[in-house]
Amino acid sequence: MEVDSQEQLQRKQSTYLSLDENFEIQKEVYRGQQYSQIYFARLHMMRTLLYSLVPNWKSHLPVCTVLELEEGKECIIVGTLYKHMKLKPCILDEYSKERSVAPLIKPHNFMHQDDYLVLEDESGRVKLGGTKLSPSVYVTGVVVALHGKETSAGAFFVEDVLEAGLPPQIKQPLKSREDKYVVFVSGLSIGRSSSNPLQFQLLVDHITGHLGDEEEQGLAAEIVHLVIVGNSVEISRGLLNGQNLASKDQSRLSEPFKELDILLTQVFSSHHCDDQHFKVSLLKFLYCSCCLSIFIYVQIAASLPLDIMPGSSDPANFALPQQPLNRCLFPGSTTFNTFRSCTNPHCFELDSIRFLGTSGQNIDDLTKYSEAKDKLDFLERTLRWRHLAPTAPNTLGCYPFTDRDPFLIDSCPDVYFVGNQEKYETCLLKGLEGQLVRLICIPRFCETGVAVVVSVFHLPGC
């Protein structure tokens, strides 16, 4: 096999715009505020929106607040839902004098058939009855409009529900007709004993154009962006038990980061070794089949821009929105200006195509407190409710914002992704006003070895 062809492939470029400003908390000041502020901001923004939608829905009915409800009068009320859950763990249970036999709790889901919903606004709250609003679908924190009437028992019988629906989408025509790819990978979990470093090495080799023949490398040159969606490292629990670390353990603590930094630096480097690679590919790619053997390798000039998001196992803050991972963790990669440490949730535009997604905490929390047929269903619900993480701050850690709720989705993304899921799933969501969103569940790479490649050219509406 001959090596060292003189060809040079140019990696395609695209314009990148970060929209993470909303998720940054550097300017926020904590003055001892509680979560009532963020709930007020959420209710106000959503209620204003729902009030504008109500005339198109049922214009003949009066809109009133919870306190203004009269028995038997049909009307529309808007408020925040609260789901009373019997099995939801409560800190007060520890102090309960009665230690009755606790029902068997499935740790992954706290639903119970006796759960009920309550609607709350500033004036009061009312229990919701009727079968239209299913407690298994909704969670605390969702703002909806309800049509119904108060019963003699003091509950509100729901006849119909209005959700905000998909937000408006700004469609911009694609400037060029050439095909470009964005690679998403999540759950690398470097540092976990079961993670196989060969898998990620193969992925890096492929996207930097070190694997495959000319055709494969041509495809690799069309990759314009790489997004690492959370849980890149995993630090062994034994090291984090609060004890002072011995010096040998201290080096163990930083090993996963060093490994990750070395791998990421390779992504940026356009130089590679002259050795021929014989590697058995363990990766499954979604747009090409496995490839083996050696070829004329071609240098792909220009490094690949990279976004790294924090996840639940990464050394970032616990509460959402997670702040970008500190650049000190990546001494090698930060020298490249195409390395970006991003927030979780992360929103960016690539060639005017809007991407929005999280590392999975919001969807995992919905899985615990509601049910759906698959994860894509949860993704769709968050878009219809126009809120990335409705269970924050109830069961999901959240910063106590005072004047805004940064998780409200104002503009419909073109690609909506969630990381660290069990398996790869995707579907196309169509909105009533012609919005088209590609929903993607990105699986955990250390368990599945699967990365997701999105073809920008083939996105609908582009």
Add this chain to the structure above:
Amino acid sequence: MATPSKNMKAFYKQKKKNTTGGITKSKSSKSTKPAATDIAQLPHGVPLDIKDADIEEEEKALREFDMNMAYGPCIGITRLGRWERAQRLGLNPPKEIEKLVKSGKVKLQSLFDGRM
């Protein structure tokens, strides 16, 4: 929050303007602690010896602003912060409140601050 009442007589008594404070002391003209039986006190025994009638009016107006549900919760946020938030959310809070808070003569926080 409990239903707000614009009339706050339940927990603080409106003062007549020329009262010196319930205890008549021969020596000091300034009463340091009004009798507990006479005037209802705020928690923590903060006396309500607001002497200047103008400030009392301003404080009353600010308390009304604090209690107004439409602008959201008043605890854990400064009055100015709450006013600015209301402005940003398009709630059109009265401009007089902004002037009062920015004048610096009144309390920055609502009545309940630090007590809840």
